[in-house]
Amino acid sequence: xxEALSAKLSLSDxxxxxxxxxxxxxxxxxxxxxxxxxxxxxxxVVLPAGCMxxxxxxxxxxxxxxxxxxxxxxxxxxxxSGIAAAAxxxxxxxxxxxxxxxxxxxxxIGLQALSGAIDRHExxxxxxxxxxxxxxxxxxxxxxxxxxxxxxxxxxxxxAAGARSRKKDLFEIVAAHGIDYAATATVAHxxxxxxxxxxxxATVGTSFLHVLAPCPTGWGIETDQTLEVARGAxxxxxxxxxxxxxxxxxxxxxxxxxxxxxxHLTSQKRFAHLGKADLVAIEKERDGRWKRIQRxxxxxxx
Amino acid sequence: MPSSSLASxxxxxxxxxxxxxxxxxxxxxxHVIAAYPITPQTVVIERLAExxxxxxxxxxxxxxxxxxxxxxxxxxxxxxxxxxxxxxxxQGLLYMxxxxxxxxxxxxxxxxxxxxxxxxxPWNIYGDQQDSLTLLSSGWIQIYxxxxxxxxxxxxxxxxxAEHADVLTxxxxxxDGFVLTHTYEPVQIPAQEAVDAFLPPFRAVSKMDLExxxxxxxxxxxxxxxxxxxxxHRAMLETTRVAxxxxxxxxxxxxxxxGGAVTGYRCEDAEVVLVTLGSVxxxxxxxxxxLRDRGVAVGMLKLRFMxxxxxxxxxxxxxxxxxxxxxxxxxxxxxxxxxxSEVASTLxxxxxxxxxxxxxxxxxxxxxxxxxxxxxxxxxxxxxxQPRERVRFVNVQETNNV
Amino acid sequence: MPKPKVRPFVRPSSPKTYPVGPCFMAGHLxxxxxxxxxxxxxxxxxxxxxxxxxxxxCPDGAVLRVGTGVAIDYDFCKGCGICVRECTxxxxxxxxxxxxxAV
Numbered sequence: 058x059x060e061a062l063s064a065k066l067s068l069s070d071x072x073x074x075x076x077x078x079x080x081x082x083x084x085x086x087x088x089x090x091x092x093x094x095x096x097x098x099x100x101x102v103v104l105p106a107g108c109m110x111x112x113x114x115x116x117x118x119x120x121x122x123x124x125x126x127x128x129x130x131x132x133x134x135x136x137x138s139g140i141a142a143a144a145x146x147x148x149x150x151x152x153x154x155x156x157x158x159x160x161x162x163x164x165x166i167g168l169q170a171l172s173g174a175i176d177r178h179e180x181x182x183x184x185x186x187x188x189x190x191x192x193x194x195x196x197x198x199x200x201x202x203x204x205x206x207x208x209x210x211x212x213x214x215x216x217a218a219g220a221r222s223r224k225k226d227l228f229e230i231v232a233a234h235g236i237d238y239a240a241t242a243t244v245a246h247x248x249x250x251x252x253x254x255x256x257x258x259a260t261v262g263t264s265f266l267h268v269l270a271p272c273p274t275g276w277g278i279e280t281d282q283t284l285e286v287a288r289g290a291x292x293x294x295x296x297x298x299x300x301x302x303x304x305x306x307x308x309x310x311x312x313x314x315x316x317x318x319x320x321h322l323t324s325q326k327r328f329a330h331l332g333k334a335d336l337v338a339i340e341k342e343r344d345g346r347w348k349r350i351q352r353x354x355x356x357x358x359x
Numbered sequence: 360m361p362s363s364s365l366a367s368x369x370x371x372x373x374x375x376x377x378x379x380x381x382x383x384x385x386x387x388x389x390h391v392i393a394a395y396p397i398t399p400q401t402v403v404i405e406r407l408a409e410x411x412x413x414x415x416x417x418x419x420x421x422x423x424x425x426x427x428x429x430x431x432x433x434x435x436x437x438x439x440x441x442x443x444x445x446x447x448x449x450q451g452l453l454y455m456x457x458x459x460x461x462x463x464x465x466x467x468x469x470x471x472x473x474x475x476x477x478x479x480x481p482w483n484i485y486g487d488q489q490d491s492l493t494l495l496s497s498g499w500i501q502i503y504x505x506x507x508x509x510x511x512x513x514x515x516x517x518x519x520x521a522e523h524a525d526v527l528t529x530x531x532x533x534x535d536g537f538v539l540t541h542t543y544e545p546v547q548i549p550a551q552e553a554v555d556a557f558l559p560p561f562r563a564v565s566k567m568d569l570e571x572x573x574x575x576x577x578x579x580x581x582x583x584x585x586x587x588x589x590x591x592h593r594a595m596l597e598t599t600r601v602a603x604x605x606x607x608x609x610x611x612x613x614x615x616x617x618g619g620a621v622t623g624y625r626c627e628d629a630e631v632v633l634v635t636l637g638s639v640x641x642x643x644x645x646x647x648x649x650l651r652d653r654g655v656a657v658g659m660l661k662l663r664f665m666x667x668x669x670x671x672x673x674x675x676x677x678x679x680x681x682x683x684x685x686x687x688x689x690x691x692x693x694x695x696x697x698x699x700s701e702v703a704s705t706l707x708x709x710x711x712x713x714x715x716x717x718x719x720x721x722x723x724x725x726x727x728x729x730x731x732x733x734x735x736x737x738x739x740x741x742x743x744x745q746p747r748e749r750v751r752f753v754n755v756q757e758t759n760n761v
Numbered sequence: 762m763p764k765p766k767v768r769p770f771v772r773p774s775s776p777k778t779y780p781v782g783p784c785f786m787a788g789h790l791x792x793x794x795x796x797x798x799x800x801x802x803x804x805x806x807x808x809x810x811x812x813x814x815x816x817x818x819c820p821d822g823a824v825l826r827v828g829t830g831v832a833i834d835y836d837f838c839k840g841c842g843i844c845v846r847e848c849t850x851x852x853x854x855x856x857x858x859x860x861x862x863a864v
Contacts, residue, residue: 072764072822075837076790079820081797082841087820099569103435114577122788124567126438127576131460132431139391139435139443140567142419146390146441152569167789170431173424208596227795282841284818330864465783527781565784572787579783580774587783590776 084270134170154181156212160201188272213330231303237262245287277326381406383514390441393432412706426451430458437467440563449476463498466519485724487688620669629658648731720753798840808852815844
């Protein structure tokens with residue numbers, strides 16, 4: 058289901074992430090590009106080791122038009138904290154502080170720093186562009202690689218066929234900190250994503266966006282399929298659009314009937330090896346995740 | 360020493376080495392302090408936290424969740440042109456090891472106090488110098504402090520050195536764990552106005568700026584990386600000159616000078632010299648005096664800076680020696696102590712070809728007595744006539760004494 | 762800045778003239794990405810409704826708003842084809858970059 062065309066957005070024409078060396082069709086770069094149009098040029102950006110920093114900062118080709126710095130892999134949220142603190146101490150005015158980190162840099166090696174930053178109620182936006190593996194180093198399994206996905210460290214072999222563990226519930230983990238604002242989004246649901254970046258921008262305190270950003274290279278799809286596959290993930294219920302605001306969970310897009318997962322998954326080479334039993338397991342895992350988040354939404358919400 | 364009205368307002372207090380560092384940091388007015396507790400550094404950050412809570416220090420204090428995050432946060436702050444400070448020790452210092460290289464390569468003039476402490480395993484919270492000496496290649500200026508007054512003064516001087524346009528390199532101030540960090544001494548605490556006059560606000564050269572945006576911390580491939588590293592190395596070499604200038608200016612204003620990268624004690628006519636670093640220098644001076652009273656021409660050379668390494672000053676000081684010992688609290692397993700390795704390589708071409716002995720002592724907080732040091736001088740003198748094992752651990756529990 | 766320009770790069774002559782530490786002006790570009798393409802999008806201006814879906818969908822910022830329509834920045838278009846997929850009125854088509862059918 059496509060978005061209403063009447064929702065005309067007036068986005069800045071400024072291109073603050075241009076000339077980067079991401080793969081053709083890269084979902085992650087779209088997440089960065091759109092968010093920076095909302096935040097504008099008076100923004101301090103932090104990116105850890107990962108795709109977006111690797112493609113954007115190879116001297117002398119520097120693709121960020123606003124202030125931007127690469128942090129250590131584990132240190133995105135702590136470098137953001139230092140920047141936020143310095144901006145206060147230096148009495149800077151009219152600026153935003155944002156970090157863009159991948160799934161590995163957020164949910165694995167970066168989780169400690171993120172947790173500490175939320176705990177300290179730091180004033181910045183953290184956007185996790187989730188391409189569901191360590192893509193920059195060549196498609197290795199991360200904590201957010203979904204069940205069954207083939208990666209170079211979770212290959213489809215005879216003994217084990219693809220990732221054997223489920224995706225960490227990153228959104229719930231972050232929300233459980235009592236964060237000021239958190240949301241999930243995709244690079245395809247543009248209006249929804251922009252709205253959530255705007256909410257994050259207006260939040261005083263820490264905000265977190267978990268954005269599904271398909272990777273043609275790592276997922277084994279054509280370069281022009283990026284947005285369609287993101288929509289497919291939502292339509293199959295494999296990606297839940299939700300928000301955590303004012304201490305309450307809210308599901309943005311609920312549907313009674315999900316599209317069948319088989320076609321959506323097997324159209325991606327990383328899932329091509331899945332058999333019937335795998336698909337049943339994935340469906341079961343998806344249903345379990347929906348139940349949990351619906352419980353979190355509670356009787357009043359959802 | 361010319362006195363100034365500002366200098367004469369200094370007050371004397373009975374405080375520990377840690378408290379002296381805390382005072383130095385407070386007087387330097389860092390914008391951001393981000394630190395994680397670890398014995399025996401804790402008192403430094405506790406004092407700073409108290410002053411912030413009382414409204415006596417206006418710094419932003421971040422309770423980071425690890426040492427890696429402490430230095431990452433300091434780098435973020437420094438990237439905006441803010442002055443930042445942190446402190447750590449042993450396990451924590453090693454946990455942030457990645458960030459040490461990051462900070463020096465990033466040319467962030469952060470000042471960090473390190474409470475020298477033994478490294479696990481086994482676990483040991485007491486003082487030795489393994490932690491910092493393991494990290495000599497991390498690109499940080501390394502200073503070794505002898506007493507509490509120096510701790511306060513050098514904390515202030517460290518910011519002046521680090522932030523100097525010709526340096527722009529982070530500084531690690533090393534204090535022996537417990538022996539110096541927790542020992543109380545009378546210390547003159549300068550007035551805030553005097554320190555403000557000495558240490559102007561940090562004017563960053565490389566920073567992110569809303570009016571002139573930059574991209575920082577970028578990648579440089581094989582075509583460019585070397586030039587950045589050469590630049591970094593040369594800036595480190597400039598530090599010797601800048602540190603001397605800073606010390607001279609500090610002396611002019613506060614009446615105290617610390618003598619440069621190395622300081623000698625009765626070295627001028629010494630035939631046998633013991634080289635050392637940190638607070639044990641006090642014990643060594645006593646031993647030197649005992650032996651001198653017996654008519655033996657010995658001396659001590661204290662290294663205040665390990666980075667940049669004062670090779671020239673060491674060569675000059677030891678040019679007439681017959682035997683040189685290096686007393687240090689670390690060991691590079693399978694070889695020798697780090698300080699000995701560097702002193703020995705510096706003297707490799709020396710015309711006088713002194714005998715060289717390494718005394719590894721004080722590991723894991725084991726005490727070094729004056730008698731121990733006297734024995735080192737005796738061993739050194741004996742070594743000029745008979746060959747001796749080059750690298751020796753002092754006071755090891757063994758049935759056969761080596 | 763609205764959009765950085767590609768400029769020629771002269772390598773600094775010595776470590777002294779390199780930037781101090783890895784810090785340099787933002788939005789400094791020395792090359793385009795045009796050589797990546799094996800196919801390129803062509804906009805049929807008459808069909809374009811100005812909805813800007815393609816502008817919002819391009820990962821590289823290579824589809825520009827021009828008047829009431831759009832145009833492609835061929836310096837930075839990598840030829841991924843997302844704009845073609847997103848257009849609901851088929852106003853964009855992909856053609857080969859090289860070969861007999863190239864434009």
